[in-house]
Amino acid sequence: MDRPVRRPTAVGRLLELLHLRGPLTRAEATTSLGLARSVVGDAVADLEELRLIVVRQAAPTGTAGRGRPSPLLVPAPDGPVVVAAHVGVGTARLRVVRLGGEFVGELASLPVDRAAPAERTLTALAARAAELAREAGGPWAGLAVGTGGMVRHGVVRSALHLGWTTEPVPAEELLARQLPPGVSASVAHECSLAALAERRRGAGRGAGSVLVLTCEHTGIGGALLPDGPTAVGHALEAGHLVVDDRGPQCPCGQRGCLELFADGRALLREAGVTDTGDAALVQAVLGRAARGEPGPLAAARRVAERLGIGAASLVNVLDPDVVVLTGPLKALAVLAREQLESRLADSLVARVNDTRLTVGELSEPVLLGAADLAFDVFFRAPSNALGDTTRRTRTDAD
Amino acid sequence: MDRPVRRPTAVGRLLELLHLRGPLTRAEATTSLGLARSVVGDAVADLEELRLIVVRQAAPTGTAGRGRPSPLLVPAPDGPVVVAAHVGVGTARLRVVRLGGEFVGELASLPVDRAAPAERTLTALAARAAELAREAGGPWAGLAVGTGGMVRHGVVRSALHLGWTTEPVPAEELLARQLPPGVSASVAHECSLAALAERRRGAGRGAGSVLVLTCEHTGIGGALLPDGPTAVGHALEAGHLVVDDRGPQCPCGQRGCLELFADGRALLREAGVTDTGDAALVQAVLGRAARGEPGPLAAARRVAERLGIGAASLVNVLDPDVVVLTGPLKALAVLAREQLESRLADSLVARVNDTRLTVGELSEPVLLGAADLAFDVFFRAPSNALGDTTRRTRTDAD
DNA sequence: GCATTTTGTAACCGGGCCGAATAAAATCAG
DNA sequence: CTGATTTTATTCGGCCCGGTTACAAAATGC
Structure with a gap:
């Protein structure tokens, strides 16, 4: 069909x-x-x-075994590159990735204006990406963008951080129009991309189904990558798992959502730090906790405990092979592993399947996942991105 | 890869x-x-x-338009058949399905002894299936089995209803050994199969991602069929979603699991009926509620409300296009739609995506899904089931 | 009866992969 | 050093699948 x-x-x-x-x-x-x-x-x-x-x-000769050496x-050092972008709050971060998965050049960024119309934001993104690809040298194969919100088939809905809330934005299509022919455009959910990268190259290597939980300053996302050769996983609103039915009201309409207790804001609250919205504050608290300061450490442990409740519930329901914790708060898994895992240990499902809770190994899972997505498109038709000028005939000598 | x-x-x-x-x-x-x-x-x-x-x-001639008639x-009326089986508590139910999706003959069943080793159960199942296929006449293309427990790649773990709890049972492989060459064996989770059938032929027709919730006498299962041409979806332990963190202890290790409040046992409890384990009791209560008896109706509504809390939470987290409620308790969606949907109406995610909660349209979703699974295998190599060498035995008259 | 429209059929082409035979480049044994 | 052995690479013919084209067949409409 x-x-x-x-x-x-x-x-x-x-x-x-x-x-x-x-x-x-x-x-x-x-x-x-x-x-x-x-x-x-x-x-x-x-x-x-x-x-x-x-x-x-x-x-x-001499190093390999018998037989003809291979x-x-x-x-190719001047091989194709893709541009991976992660559109966050206020800024988009871009990197050029070479065939093989290595980053090229430096991290670039681009301010994103929530008040601007989607077209303008995407046009600017495409332009910046083109610039980076040109600087990198090799032929440009594609641009892949990871973002939050609800993303399906390259269409973005209700991405609050972008201000795209009124109607669906066909971002992939709009981007494709801005790109030169032969350069693919892909748009997917940031957590799906992170899951892809962690399964291919990180903590989920070789696993079947992977559940990724991304703990950020504001909110908790997630993605489920089912077993099998799935292209892009299923994004989850993991932060809106109801943990306490009689808890505080969440803007999402429910009560006691997980992210009310276990994101960066919650950590600051527990640590008694005034939240100015600055991402560095969360890192500071985590740093102090890592150095053993009792207050921050206790705060981290309280948050980890809450997070553990949610993670255990999700594991019980989704029954993944591996759980990968990533995002700015992934240090919690090191600081407060006991608290985080206490609930998981109670879960029969987790025990039967020996579900592991691991820390994300990649520093830029979303960008790496985006790059892989763009390369995947390229792999389906490698000659597209390179001019039709080249002869395909191996034997054009005759 | x-x-x-x-x-x-x-x-x-x-x-x-x-x-x-x-x-x-x-x-x-x-x-x-x-x-x-x-x-x-x-x-x-x-x-x-x-x-x-x-x-x-x-x-x-005359009925179609211009042009050459097609x-x-x-x-073929004597075309290939598959045998679909659903292994439940105590019995397995089997049906023969013809190419085109129609049932052939009557529902057959087979007692399943929890004390018996897995091999014996599967051997009996294969034998009974062979018998049914022979009676049906057409060439036998495959046998597909839906079951509960944890099923991955045809391997069943911790299927309590079968007594297969000690170690993983490679059911698909064991079945395949019992079947004649050319007859495929497939084993998948019952809820994944139900989801498959409902998306292809039932309430989820044309939808992208489908969340199926199966409310049974004992427990609540589920499956998530992600968007795209997925073969078999991801089974969920939906009944073990934590609804009340301070609720009663569940055998699964957590507290306040959904199925403690919203399966058939819960309905009987609410209705003040002693649970003898007989499935007919639940149907009786639902029937009385449907006829408007105040007690059973109120009980159904209380259960539906609990179920609605769980469903809304799952919708919020998984964000499917469609939710399909099936299983013996699916009548709840008719009897107590308001209670069931009340929480869903509060959910921002559900409102943004206009998530529908629908009742399963198929009376035998698991068997239909199993049949489709078996046919899918057949479609990948249609000539396998019919003599790979020459003609099949059916035509050995010549 | 003849043009038009739609559908079915036959012949040919080309991409993509396989398999067998052959050639190449190393090691190993005398 | 020479030849056998091992491993790898390449060449060539062939099959399978699907696309393209041209043509035949069977209806309608004038």
Whole structure:
């Protein structure tokens, strides 16, 4: 019924493998992809011609085993790049990511005006991204944006931090119009992207289903990445899990939502610090707690306990293989692991499945996830982003 | 990385289309599938040769528009069947389903002994299924089983109702060994299957993400079918959502779980009926409530209110497009819609997304979902079930 | 009867992958 | 040093699947 999704062909799959696992030999790629040797050989030739990879000399003779040595396939140093963006409150943060997953250049940012219309914000974002991609040098494959709010199929609804509240913004489509042909546009929920990155490259490596909880200064987000080769997971409003049905009223309409007790604001409140909205305050409290100051530490533990109640409930309901805690407050998992895990230990579900609560390993999960999303699009049609000028025929000598 | 999943080819896709939408002309299939006319023509020829479909004469001349009339493709009356099974407490229920989604013959059942080892139960299930498939006549394409517990990739863990609690049971693999070659085995969570069926054929038709809540006599299950062409959704332990953190202790280790307040046992308690474990008792109470008896009606409303709290919380967290309430207690949604929806109306998330709470339309969602799962496997390789070598035994007359 | 419209069919093409045979480049054994 | 062995890469033919094109078939409308 709904199957217009192009599967990556051998060329794309090889490129993806290189992107995820780094340099490989042809032989390793053959076994990893389960393809015939000849197919990998052709794909390598194509990718070389497209200047996406370079074939480096094999390891010097004597180091490998018997047999014919296999040269190493590495992403081309001037290979394709994508721009990953994370649109937060007031600013968007952008980075250029190279094939292989390395950041290129410095973190860039862009002010985001909540009063501006969505089109203008997106146009500015596309322009800044184009500038960064040009500076980075390589061919530009795509732009992927992570944001909060409700995001589905690249359409953003009720993103309070952007001021896009009145009607749905078809952000992906609008961005695509601003980009040169061949450059893909993708828009997804920030937590889904974080989940993607943590499963591929971080704390959730190799796991099946992953539940990501993102504790921020204002609010708690989340995403569930179900088992299987899912493209983008299902974003959760984890902060609006009801923890105390008779608790304080939440703007969301319910009572006693988790994020009333366990986000950055709650930590400041518990620590007796006046919340000016400055993100540094939360980090300061966490820093003091880490240094052992009793007040902040006790505050962190109280917040962690609340968070643990919510996490345990979510684990009980969603039954993920791994829970990854990330966001500005992820240090809680180190400072107050006991409090955080106390409820989880009671849960039969968690015990049966041996659900682990882990700390996010990536410092920029959203940007990394966005980059992977953009590359995924690229892998489905690698020749799109590079001019149609190049001949595809390996044997155009004849 | 993980892509050994074969995509259905044109033959399979056409068969799937026929299965889901009923008889079609070649022309309609061509546009629906977006394939070339010749491909559909070839596929039809193949399917005719495989005796999976028959080509019926076109509508009598004069009824259609201009142009050459197009004959109708219909699933063969002696076409392939699958056996769908739902393993519940004490008994397994089985039905034969024909290509096209119709039940064949009567509901069959099989006692399930909790004390028996898993192998014996599965062997009996496979044997009974083989018997039913033989009676039904057509070639047997597959057996799909829905069950509770924790099911992942066909492996069942901690299925209390089956007594499979000590260690994981690779049910799919064990079943596959009992089945003749060419007959597929699939095992999935009952709620995932119900969600699949309701989205394809029931209350969730056309929706993106679907949250299914199954209210049973003992416990509340659920499943989340994320947006996109997902095979099988993510099963939820919806009954173990914490509704009241200071509530009664639940065997799951938490306090105040939803199912302590809102399953069949809770309804009987509220109605002042002694719970003997008989499923008919719950239906009796619901029937009396439907007839307007004040006591049972008030009990139903109190339970529905609790259920509504849980449903609203889940909606707030999971933000699905549609919520489908099914299971033996789904009548609550009719008897006490107001109470059930009162909390949902408060939820900002539900209001923004206009989340609908609907009643499951299918009387046997689990069996239908299981059948679809088995057919999905069949569609990926339709010739497998029919002699891969030559003709099948059905045609061994020649 | 003839043009028009729609559908089915046959022949050919090309991409993508597989498999077998062959060639290349190392190690190992004498 | 030479030849056997091992591992890898490449070449070539072939299959499968789907697209394209041209043509035939079967209705309507003049």
